[in-house]
Amino acid sequence: MAPDAQTFPDALSAMELFHGLPASALETVAVAARVRRLPKDMRIFNQGDPDARAHAVIEGVVRIVQSGSDGAQAILRLVGPGEIFGTVALFADGCYPADAVTVSETLEISWSKSELLDLMARYPLVAINVIRIVGKRLQDVQERVRELATLNAERRVAHAVLRLARQAGHGATDGTAIDFPLRRKDVADIAGTTLHTASRILTAWEKAGLLVTRRQHLTIRQPAQLLRIAEDGADQGGRSR
Amino acid sequence: MAPDAQTFPDALSAMELFHGLPASALETVAVAARVRRLPKDMRIFNQGDPDARAHAVIEGVVRIVQSGSDGAQAILRLVGPGEIFGTVALFADGCYPADAVTVSETLEISWSKSELLDLMARYPLVAINVIRIVGKRLQDVQERVRELATLNAERRVAHAVLRLARQAGHGATDGTAIDFPLRRKDVADIAGTTLHTASRILTAWEKAGLLVTRRQHLTIRQPAQLLRIAEDGADQGGRSR
DNA sequence: CACGTTGTTTGCGCTGGCGCAAACAGTTCC
């Protein structure tokens, strides 16, 4: 697990960013990179910081949060292994548009702007990969805009939970578990609601047997039912009324 | 105004997509392009259509709308002259993620996937431009996610109106006018609220003198006050309570 | 083990803004 020359090429070649590159290219990439092992709850960068770098997660999870002038904040994304983050800032105004904080202990790798530009110039495929990655993310976020604009709180939470499961779900015998600490507040900030409403909804689902929660931990038992709530808005009658 | 060889290079060189390209490259671009003049309310593509092309607006405005399984829809973007749209689909799954409909008569230009890839291969700068454009858009949409998740209806409408003014505002003597047809329903679908709520808010603002509306037309008189509502949530006391 | 910290649940009241419905006002078409 130590960040040595052995584990790197594997981790790098598994990244979508470097998909399709020859092994020799990965060497170049590895040489240019800065790698850090970060403890839990470590701030990697803050909203508005200049001189952005291109980051990626090798192990662990990073939370991307945007805060408003008031305290209110929205979780834009949870970044898992193999995914990049903080990269679009390089090509826009150079300032990070959100905060990045580790959710659990994380192995992070990053490149400076000039290093990334060099890589893209040398391997144009990297640029294509960036476009594909950012494009997919744009589609995701746009879908979320529609959800926030048109769905009620329960359906938004359902979408949030399913998205988390799809992205970070670790299949267990008794369902799909999310294997990093996830607070009620986090679910709320992802779904665009309050801690209280999110808690009530999750509790109701737990009583209906759709999922199980331990402190900061969540396992989905009946994804089909959740999906139905997310899509139809059909509550299965599990909640008291 | 006719789409002839004279007007093209000008329009193309003004596009951010081709920023920094030599004149000779623009010739290549122009040759590969398909250009169409479209009437108002024409559907350019539909959500889910395969075989996406890369589009751009030369004149006019195009509305990008995403619809849910129920009728509810959100306006993701209004595309003005010089802007590209429908392009990220090329690099993702090849299917358009939303509908595109002309808001007014529009001169549209487009390229097929292979043509765009050729252009990017020949002129790597185009790929960089795409990344910058999509990156900026991603930042915009992410900001909107936070707004939808944390702000109340009035502040969301204020942000929507200001965004429209910034993007498509035509400065007149008596304020900033938006010079394409804009219905109350459109404002609502942008701000993530209902036609009724949007109407009430705009009417209140009109009574307070912040803006003037004629049918499908809107002129901002006091952007500073609007900005204050958008930022602080400070209602200027113009609305009766 | 006692204590502080952090996360979760839940009751209660209140309100923003949604939903319905109806009237009204420009526009286009015949």
Added chain:
DNA sequence: GGAACTGTTTGCGCCAGCGCAAACAACGTG
């Protein structure tokens, strides 16, 4: 000019879900 259409305003009732507050539960720490 009348009729059909499209867009806008507004009144009214209601409820989802926010906000407050308080109790509870799990965890870490000395």
